[in-house]
Every structure is written in structure tokens, then in C-alpha cells.
Amino acid sequence: xxxxxxxxxxxxxxxxxxxxxxxxxxxxxxxxxxxxxxxxxxxxxxxxxxxxxxxxxxxxxxxxxxxxxxxxxxxxxxxxxxxxxxxxxxxxxxxxxxxxxxxxxxxxxxxxxxxxxxxxxxxxxxxxxxxxxxxxxxxxxxxxxxxxxxxxxxxxxxxxxxxxxxxxxxxxxxxxxxxxxxxxxxxxxxxxxxxxxxxxxxxxxxxxxxxxxxxxxxxxxxxxxxxxxxxxxxxxxxxxxxxxxxxxxxxxxxxxxxxxx
Amino acid sequence: xxxxxxxxxxxxxxxxxxxxxxxxxxxxxxxxxxxxxxxxxxxxxxxxxxxxxxxxxxxxxxxxxxxxxxxxxxxxxxxxxxxxxxxxxxxxxxxxxxxxxxxxxxxxxxxxxxxxxxxxxxxxxxxxxxxxxxxxxxxxxxxxxxxxxxxxxxxxxxxxxxxxxxxxxxxxxxxxxxxxxxxxxxxxxxxxxxxxxxxxxxxxxxxxxxxxxxxxxxxxxxxxxxxx
Numbered sequence: 001x002x003x004x005x006x007x008x009x010x011x012x013x014x015x016x017x018x019x020x021x022x023x024x025x026x027x028x029x030x031x032x033x034x035x036x037x038x039x040x041x042x043x044x045x046x047x048x049x050x051x052x053x054x055x056x057x058x059x060x061x062x063x064x065x066x067x068x069x070x071x072x073x074x075x076x077x078x079x080x081x082x083x084x085x086x087x088x089x090x091x092x093x094x095x096x097x098x099x100x101x102x103x104x105x106x107x108x109x110x111x112x113x114x115x116x117x118x119x120x121x122x123x124x125x126x127x128x129x130x131x132x133x134x135x136x137x138x139x140x141x142x143x144x145x146x147x148x149x150x151x152x153x154x155x156x157x158x159x160x161x162x163x164x165x166x167x168x169x170x171x172x173x174x175x176x177x178x179x180x181x182x183x184x185x186x187x188x189x190x191x192x193x194x195x196x197x198x199x200x201x202x203x204x205x206x207x208x209x210x211x212x213x214x215x216x217x218x219x220x221x222x223x224x225x226x227x228x229x230x231x232x233x234x235x236x237x238x239x240x241x242x243x244x245x246x247x248x249x250x251x252x253x254x255x256x257x258x259x260x261x
Numbered sequence: 262x263x264x265x266x267x268x269x270x271x272x273x274x275x276x277x278x279x280x281x282x283x284x285x286x287x288x289x290x291x292x293x294x295x296x297x298x299x300x301x302x303x304x305x306x307x308x309x310x311x312x313x314x315x316x317x318x319x320x321x322x323x324x325x326x327x328x329x330x331x332x333x334x335x336x337x338x339x340x341x342x343x344x345x346x347x348x349x350x351x352x353x354x355x356x357x358x359x360x361x362x363x364x365x366x367x368x369x370x371x372x373x374x375x376x377x378x379x380x381x382x383x384x385x386x387x388x389x390x391x392x393x394x395x396x397x398x399x400x401x402x403x404x405x406x407x408x409x410x411x412x413x414x415x416x417x418x419x420x421x422x423x424x425x426x427x428x429x430x431x432x433x434x435x436x437x438x439x440x441x442x443x444x445x446x447x448x449x450x451x452x453x454x455x456x457x458x459x460x461x462x463x464x465x466x467x468x469x470x471x472x473x474x475x476x477x478x479x480x481x482x483x484x485x486x487x488x489x
Contacts, residue, residue: 002370019342025294
């Protein structure tokens, strides 16, 4: 008989024991190790994914920040450029204004200087003309300038047109001893001249006119009679005014080309 | 002429006896258990591991994969039973290279015992999977007339399992024994190699057939549900 039933039973038992042994010592630990490893790998992969995602997120954040910074920088730069341009324009305007002001001041100063020079020139010319005239008159006629002045004045007085004479006569009528007509002269008039003038006035207006004589150095080489707003005068200043006009015209004609240049 | 290691009896007391089949089975059990214990007592869960651990992992995952391919979706439930079947039969075949080793699977008593284990395990797994009613109902599907044929099929396939394994293992050992007496040197080695191959194939066939039977018992109901 090939089948021994005791052996069959024993082998069946043996097999079941072997199943238990294998489960206990082989399958369970091996499967556990495999599972643990797989879990670990999965965890590591998940961690790697998480790290990757985090890195990607950080990269995105960094890129966003970078872009924002770039935009901000560009905006700041543009603003700074605009401000610098504005400041540049402002400074340029200020400089132009300052230059214009300075030029105006310089021109003013120049004009003042010119004016002063003109005044000085006029004054000097008047004085020189006066001195020359006086000396010439003295040398030529042997009389003082004041005499000639007096004569010239009286001559003018006598040659007054009727309208002027009438106006002056009306003014002179109002004079009195307390309120005499005023005769102003550039230099002190000698008594003879004063008398001559008094006489000429009296004769011209056919009345006894009260006169008061006063020396006024500004009336260069001239004599002036004033009464109640009416005036008759003769003065070198008249001629000098003509001379001054001529000189001014010459100077002005000289200034224009300079200004144009 | 000795056909089975059952005939080598070391000790006997009435019904009880210790023959070569039992003794060599114990030896195999010891070798397998101690080997497994030695390798698995310090397993590495790290990526780096020992070669032995790699070997065992390949074996275990290979068996698991085979069970899955048969159609059992929860291979770990059946891994203990089916894996041990394979390992036991394969180890018994591998042992034949050791001179003096008598493979316990060369005994019809052992193969019968294994086939009976499968015979019992199939309905157990079937009941565990689909309940006793569902399992018993599978015997009268599609009609009641089929019941006797199903029962005959159960018994005959168990018998076939036992005899197939016994025939192959016994014949292998027998051929080597005969050849050793005729051409003592080179030829028996070649035949031993062939015996190793057939032994591994038998281990595979035995465990795969058991898996298929279990799968058939466990999956009938599921397939039906799926079909509906």
C-alpha cells in the first residue's frame, strides 16, 4: 500500500505547522519590511514633492517680488527723472531770471552812470561855456559877463512881443513893496546892472515896479524875472539846453548801434 | 524496489511510526524555518539591504504576484497557504541534489496530505469569501443536476493533485536510482538537473492549481454579481 494514513495525517499536520512557521518567520516580516520601505519611499517622494512645490512657490514669490521691485524701481527712476527735469527747468529759469535781473541791474547802473556822466558833462560844459563866454566877453568888451547878461536880459525884455508883455504887465501890477517881483541871477549882479534892469523894467511896463534880486547859482549865466507865475528870462542855459540836445542826439545815435550789437 | 520513503521506518510503536518521509519533512521544516528566521531577524527597511533579504523579497513578492494573476485580488490572505505549498514542494525538489536525501514529496502519503489540505482549504476560503450559503449554492450552479459532477470534480482533482506530484517526484528519484546502477557517472547528474527542473515545475503547478481552485471557489459569487 503506497498510502500510509498515519503519515498522511502527520504530513498534513507538519504542513500546517510549516504554514504557521512560514507566516511567522517569513511572510510577515518580509511583507512588513516591504510595506515599511514602500511607505518610506512614498513619504520621501511626498516630501520631495512638497519641497518641490514649496520651492516652486518660493520661486514664484521671488519672481513676483522681483517684478514688483523692477516696476517700483522703474517708477522711482521715472519719477526721479521727471523731478530732476523739473528741477533742471526751475534752476534754468532761476538762472535766466537772475541773469536777466543782473543784466537789468547792469543796464540800470550803466544808464545811471551814463546819466550821471551826461549831467556831469552838461554841468561841466555849461560851466566851461560860461567861463569861456565870460572870459571872451571880458577880453573882448572889457565888461563883466554879468553886465552883458544884464544887457541881454534887458534887450530881451524890451523885445518882448505884445501878448507876453501884456501878460507880464498884468502880473507885475500886482506886485508891491512887500511883495516885489523876483529877479534871479546866476551870479551877483552889480548895482549898475541892478539899476539898469530896474530902469528897463520900469520903462518897458511904464510903471514903478518893485524888484527883489536874488542870486541862484543854478541859473548859469542867466537872469530871470518872475511875478505871479509870469516869467521872462534869458540864460546861457537855453543855449546849453540846445547844446545838450545836440550832444544827447549824438550819444543816443552812438548808443543804438552798441545796443544792437 | 522501494517506491516511497514511507517504507524506510526508523521507529514504530503500533500505529505510530517515524519513517523517512516524516523525518525529512521535519528537516525541511527546520531548514526553512531557521533559514527564514536567520534572514528576517534583522531586516532592513532602508533602501540598502542584504542579498538574502533581496532573495526572500523576490520569492515572496513573486508568489504574491502569481496569486494575484490567478485572480485573487487579496493575495496576502492566501499567501501563507499557497506560498508554503510552493516553498515546501520546491525545497523538497531542491533537496534531491543532496545525496541520501529522500524528498518527502516522493511519498504518496505526503502528496495526499497536501492534496487533502487543498481539498479542505478550498471550501474554507470559499466560505470565508462568500459565506456558507453562497459557497454551497455554487455547487448547484447553473442547475441542480450538476451537483454530482461538481462533487466528483472536487474529489478527482484532489486525487489528480496528489498522484501528479507523487508520480513526478517518485519517477525522478526512481530514474536517478536506476541510472546510478547502469551509468554511474555523468548521466545521473544530467538527470538530476532534469529532476530539479521537473521538481520546480511541479511545485509551480501544484501551488498554481491550488490557487486556481481557491480562486474558483472564492470568486464565483463575485463574478455572478459582476455579471448581473
